[in-house]
Amino acid sequence: MSDTFERVKKVTAELLKVDESKITESSRFVEDLGAESVQSIELVATFEEEFGIEMDENEALAVKTVGDAVKFIDNILSKK
Amino acid sequence: MAKLSKEQIKALQENRCYADDWSKIEIPDDFKTDRIQDCYFKGNIKIGKLNGKVDIGDGIERACGIYRAKLNNVNIGDNCYIADVKGWISNADIDDNVVIENVGDIKCTGETTFGNGNPIEVLNEGGGRELKITTKTSAQIAYLTVLYRDKKNLVEKLNNIADKFSASFKKNRIYIGKEAKILNSVMLNNVYVGEAAEIKGAQYLYEGTIDSSKEAKTEIGNGVVAEHFIVQKGASVKEGAMIFSSLVGEGTKIGEQFSAKSSVFFANSEGFHSEACSAFCGPYSVSHHRSTLLIAGLFSFYNAGSGTNQSNHMYKLGPIHQGILERGCKTGSFSYLLWPSKVGAFSVVIGKHYANFDTSDLPFSYITDEDGKSIITPAMNFFTVGTVRDGEKWPARDRRKNKKKLDLIIFDVLSPFTGQKMIKAIKILQELYDSADKGVEFVKYNGINIKRVLLKTNKKYYQLILSKYFGDVLIKRMQKSNAGKISEILKIDVQGVSGKNEWVDICGLLCTKERLNKLISEIESGKIDDFENLQQELEKIYNSYEADEWNWVMENYKEYTGKEIVSDIPALLDAWKEASVKLYDMVLNDAQKEFVGNTRIGFGIDGNQDADFEAVRGKYDTNKFVKQLLERKSKVEETYNLLKGKL
Structure with a gap:
């Protein structure tokens, strides 16, 4: 498991108040983890802070699963 | 006008009419005695021409005339139809082409201003912000009078203007305007009825004005009880509504057992089922559901969810607190606000809030509660489908038909x-x-x-x-x-x-x-x-x-x-293009949520969930609003290129 995945999982579990062990790469933020619209925005903001990056809002909100979020973040980190 | 001849008196007597003094009755030259039957006349009576027929919309043509009525000091215009007045029409000036049928009393009981100049305790139940309501009171005039109490001279002058106008209204006779219809109504005392107004089945109207015109007819309907009131042009008050010391503004609809006390409802507001007390409802304030109470608050372009409630006192010095929701706010079902609070423009309030807060610097916000804690998410509400739709629906839903509108609205x-x-x-x-x-x-x-x-x-x-x-x-x-x-x-x-x-x-x-x-x-x-x-x-x-x-x-x-x-035009246009596309994408994203996931719960009760959902809600791609947004989004690029080319 990548470090990014572990950190994404931790942030997601804390924010959405779900059991960290239940979060997998295929978990969908809205359907499986119950993220509401404000929580989705909050997740993006928290990822930005956690990884010290800036994310394009629309692109970030289009990400549906935890695994895709990890890829999205890794991609930004690789360009830093 | 002439006095009745002996032959005419005899003919009227044969029509079972009686007068305390026949010499006090004046008639036109072509007076038709057969158009008056079973009447009792007291005092001075003037009767206009009684020609032609009227149709009140039920397909039955009635010959103009006066049938089975008791009249005391009444002037009647030309071609009226008055029938079945069980009580009295007393001290009244009735204009041409008026229809009155199956009513109890229509009286003026003494000198009155017909509700004009009546001070009501709006916004603060305990007083201190009284507004003298009149037919000319606009949302702007009311706002200055009620909210600028620190400017004593201003308030005094505004009250003088209201008093001067009300004095010009003062009379000891009621007026029923041209082409007005009063049908199946029990009691109208000291009520001014404007041109073309329709009163059908009202229960009890006392001390009020129903302003109306041919172009903006006003309606009062079944079971309405109203005291000390003003109803402005093009408004309707129907279906058992109860209005006390209140103003109903132009194009406003009140009905379905709504009750209001010491409240004002300006242009195109709507009040159904619920209750308003000392509520200052600016233009487009809407409360549709039972258990909703609007109390001691200032609202405009507002939508109240069911069970919305506010508290204006804390069992201390009485109801001294007030609240302000700036334009465009919504309160969700069973939301609660503790006054005093001030909510910024175009915000949505969800949940119960026991803190006194002021978010007027933070418009377009979500205000939610989390375990009893009030939380604001600024700017979020700008990106919702609801805000975009609201901004478009208000001007499209302006019901005011009168050319000169009282409330001046920038949408x-x-x-x-x-x-x-x-x-x-x-x-x-x-x-x-x-x-x-x-x-x-x-x-x-x-x-x-x-x-x-x-x-x-x-x-x-x-x-x-x-x-x-x-x-x-x-x-x-x-x-x-x-x-x-x-x-x-x-x-x-x-x-x-x-x-x-x-x-x-x-x-x-x-x-x-x-x-x-x-x-x-x-x-x-x-x-x-x-x-x-x-x-x-x-x-x-x-x-x-x-x-x-x-x-x-x-x-x-x-x-x-x-x-x-x-x-800086190129940079401004670049920023505009980027922002517009982003905003449309966010709103479209919000709209998309209406078609996926949990929104389908309950559809397809015994199977075929998707098919049932699509049959009822349609598809995202073919939704009219979505298509409009997509079209606008595509025009951003077009406009951008066009303007860039002009530089």
Whole structure:
């Protein structure tokens, strides 16, 4: 498991108040983890802070699963 | 007019009519005795021509005349139909072509102003903000009278204007206007009935005016009880509504057992099922559901969810607290607000809030509660389908048919009023971010909590909205002025006031403080001393909006970006394009949520969930609103290229 995945999982579990062990790469933020619209925005903001990056809002909100979020973040980190 | 001849008296007696004094009855030359039957006349009576027939809409033509009625001191115009008056019509002037059928009493019981000048305890149940309601009271006049109590002279002068108008109304006879219809109603005492008004099945109306005109008919319907009231043109009060010491504004609909006390409802408001007490409902305030109470609050462009409630006292010194929801707010089902609180424009309140907060610097926000804690998410509500739809539906739903409208309304969601707030909000959010300890989850602002991690995002959103707004106004200006050099078009508008002005929302009318202060000083000096002049001056302010808005944008763009618009058009257009596309994408994203996931719960009760859902709700791709948004989004690029080409 990548470090990014572990950190994404931790942030997601804390924010959405779900059991960290239940979060997998295929978990969908809205359907499986119950993220509401404000929580989705909050997740993006928290990822930005956690990884010290800036994310394009629309692109970030289009990400549906935890695994895709990890890829999205890794991609930004690789360009830093 | 002539006196009755002996033959005519005899004919009337044969028609089972009786008069205390036949000599007090005046008639026209071509008087028809067969059109008067079973009547009792007392006092002075004037009867107009009784020709032709009337149809009240039930397909039964009735011959004009007076049948089975008791009349005391009544003047009747030409071609009226009056029948089955079980009580009395007393002290009344009835104009031409009026229909009255199956009624109890229609009386004037003494000198009255018909509800005009009646002071009501709006906004503060305990008094101190009394408003003298009249048929000429607009949302703007009410706002200044009720909310500017620190300006004693102004309030006194506004009250004088109301008194002067009310005095001109004072009479000891009621009036029923041309072509009015009063049917199946029990009691109307001291009620002025305007032209073409329709009163059908009302229970009890006392001390009031039903203002009406041919172009904007006013309706009073079944079971209505109203005392000390004003109903303005084109309004309707129906279905068992109860109105006490209240004003129903132009195009407003009240019905379905709604009850109101000491409240005002300005243009195009709607009140059904629920209750209002000392509520100041500005234009487009809507409460549709039972268990909803609007109390001691200022609302406009407002939508109340079912069970919405507020508290205006805490069992201490009585009901002294009041609340303000700036324009465009919504309160969700069973939401609760503890007064005093002030909610910023175009915000949504969800949940129960026991804190007193002021979010007026943070428009377009979500206000939610989490375990009893009130939380604000600034700017979020701008990106919802609801806000976009609201902004479009209000002007499209203006029911006012009268040419001269009382309430002057600037509908714009984005305006210098919300623009100045967003500029301030950006500074506030930055300061909060800079000063917040990175370990805290929340920061506090004016009694409400903001999630620290979202401060930067919220600020970014306001910046995005501002970019769109600045661009929208620039484009409007450029498109309006097709001819002329850019430098000519993009200079200060000489018709407008300084762009450095602060803007206020005087209950629907957005204007600069400079213009408002000028108006106030003219009222205070006595230069403006009647409703007509006051309305004219308010209309001047209304008509200056576009010029003032442009000057505000010019000034504030410079202030905000450090650059003059005229030298920064390419960058402004670039920012506008980016912001517009982003905003449309976010709103479209919000709209998409209406078609996926949990929204399908309950559809397809015994199977075929998707098919049932699509049959009822349609598909995202073919949704009319979505298609409109997509079209607008595609036009952004088109407009951008067109304007860039002009530079």
